Amino acid sequence: MRRIPGPSISLISNAILPRIRPCLSQIAINRELSGNAALPHRTRTLHQKLEGKQMRNFSSASLPTHIKVPLPALSPTMELGTIVAWHKKEGDQVAEGDLLCDIETDKATMGFETPEEGYLAKILFEAGTRDIPIGKLVCIIVSNKDDVAAFASFKDEQTTPKTTTPPKTEAKPAETKEPAASQETKHGAHNSELMGPAVRLLFHHYGLKAEDIKRSGPKQNVLKEDALAYIASKKLQPIKRETKPVQQAKDTTKYEDIPLTNIRSIIAKRLLQSKQTIPHEYLSIDIRSDKLNALRRDLKNKKIAVSINDFLVKGCALGLRAVPEVNVQWSNQTSVLMQTVDISIAVATETGLITPIVFGADRLGIMGISEKTKELAKKAKANKLAPNEFQGGTFTISNLGMFGSVTNFTAIINPPQSAILAVGGPRSELDEELNTFSRFAVTLCYDSRAISADSAKRFLAHLSQSLSDPELMLVEPLLESQFDFSKLL
């Protein structure tokens, strides 16, 4: 086809060419495309060499030259986009700077300006299509208005890796009446779906349709007043929806609940309170018990039955007298020195651990302590302890020595007391000269607000001395506390 220079080309090109173009051979079309023969040959061969948009166009059903518009990446992180609305219809002219459509990205809804001038030939995704991948063909633009008709049934042949979800528009009223468990219409056509959460809830409860309601929102959206006014005017009732009862998972493990007795629940409460509010500190010491055992056997031979526990009580009582800083109670942010030494002894009964008190243990002899302890233990096991017999006390001893396998343990302080001595079981060991000796460990658990580590140490040292050498209980042993440190200065 010979190219006619000058103005008359406009007549031919606009009127006749589109009709005869499909019939033209590819070469002629190329020549027409590359314009003037005056253009350097390089342009045409380069054009033919490189795979171009035009080449691809003609390989399929010989459509006229057109520009394929893929979904643009309007932000660097965008992967999918939703076409909210089209600003141009098929056949409209698009000029530089015109908006083609509004695209909702992961960040915001932005306008998409036309990449080319011309006429919008075909829209491939209608407004409301969600989650279109970047690069997917969304529309076709042609330079000549008459080419628009050729794209009436154009379909994008390239398959996408991801299938686009079908548009869910508000034009499906049945969906709003489905039970709560099933899917809700989330998005649809533009602005008919722009509604706040309160409005959405009303829609859900009353099964409303956006088209029926008068909108007064700034973006033609339904406001809460609109919805409420509609409900009031139609006197609607909320839709009853069937809610499936929540199914409890079947518990297949076998177990048995043991209800707490009153006393146990009180013990539990007090233990918890003690452990949580009192800052416990622990100091341990090993006490050699050979001499103590010898003495005990001796007394037994003399028909005086005393136990290690009784010695412990006496030792602790003397210790508390020697180191009165351990015989304190914490109240009003101060340690209050107690006047008497009343030692509680932990007794295990069926109903729980109870601590009957040996009042004035420092003034009782071993025998006295022994008798008292036995009497209290009997009463405790028979549940006949009077409240004043177990409420009070300034110090507690918890002895698990009879369960020989326990080497040492820590205990929880009984408030309002400030210390508890946890006594472990006896162990037989060899010393450096390979002589057998026996010892047991005691742990003083004390309230570190009321008692200092130094006092606790001195108490334990005193106790250890008293018990490893029981004769010293008759004589007040010389303690470090009696040493006048000021002499060192």
Add this chain to the structure above:
Amino acid sequence: MLSVLSKGFKPAANSTVAAATTVTSTRLASTNDVNFTVQSYKLHKLDNGPKTSVTLNRTDALDFYRKMQVIRRMESAAGNLYKEKKIRGFCHLYSGQEACAVGMKAAMTEGDAVITAYRCHGWTYLLGSTTTQILAELTGRIAGNVYGKGGSMHMYEKNFYGGNGIVGAQQPLGAGVAFAMKYRNQKNVCLTLYGDGAANQGQLFEATNMAKLWGLPVIFICENNGFGMGTPIERASASTDYYTRGDYVPGIWVDGMDILAVREALRWSKEYCDAGKGPLMLEMATYRYHGHSMSDPGTSYRTRDEIQNVRKTRDPITGFKDRVVTSGLVTEDELKEIDKDVRKEVEEAVKIATTDGVLPPEALYADIYANTATQEIRGATIDETVKQPFKTTTEVLKSIGRL
């Protein structure tokens, strides 16, 4: 023949061509120079300034039109490539400001230098690069202006000093280039371009002081497009008369959407500087259609209507087109031909830019120093030390057969 053509000629729907038949007749009568009047300039500390009556010949008209169209198309192509994620990172487009660049280039002579910031694709084209080189540079391919190594911020040509990333960094550099010119007794100027956002940078005033003190042939040109990123000039500058900001340096305000005004202003300014009268500060009142960069839609701080309005009333290309067609210098069809040609050129450039290869990793170690022995480059660990395999990018290109 003439009558047949005249009758057959139908002006396009949106053209402002008035008397179609008379146009064709005067074209054949071929007046080479046509007179135009441009908007008057505002002067600061100058008694006389550029003329408001300018002449334009046919060759120049076609040339200017083509150049402006190339820049416009190339920038749209860059924008589209960015949206297809073929260009990443920064991309600042010049659409709407073409008249400034083309007008200024028209007044430049051999040896004049230009330095600008990152909105430089148009300038790189005007000063010697092809559209392929520019678009390939943006996509990072070997065909690029600097082989894809730098993108917008790193484009160079002979007497074109970039392509600068830091805002306002080019202002003192431009004064320095002018200093070199004066030192060498060259009758040249250095056009130092910056935006309204960079006009408040301190180094501009330092550079202006030195330029005035030593009488350097530098023309500081503020391309005022009304917005510093998203900040309108009224919210950024205490004085929005950027041509007066030089204080003791004379200034001229120019309508930057009119290419003929720009050309005349630069021609006058070059004469002024060549005569050794010292620096000048120009302000081009222009407008950009796109956002500050591709990550800015450009509509959050101004309305789309405003942009459309400027496109309709003040667009440099359509304004120029209307003038030259009405005056009879060129015909609309010639311009349409140019449009088609430009479109093809840009499309080919896009193809190469999207299909070409990338430099091999060894290019990282090239072009470090100009005149040393082969360097040892330390890697992330001591074992990864590399001795420079190639010293210059030319060697790299030779090794892959691209040179």
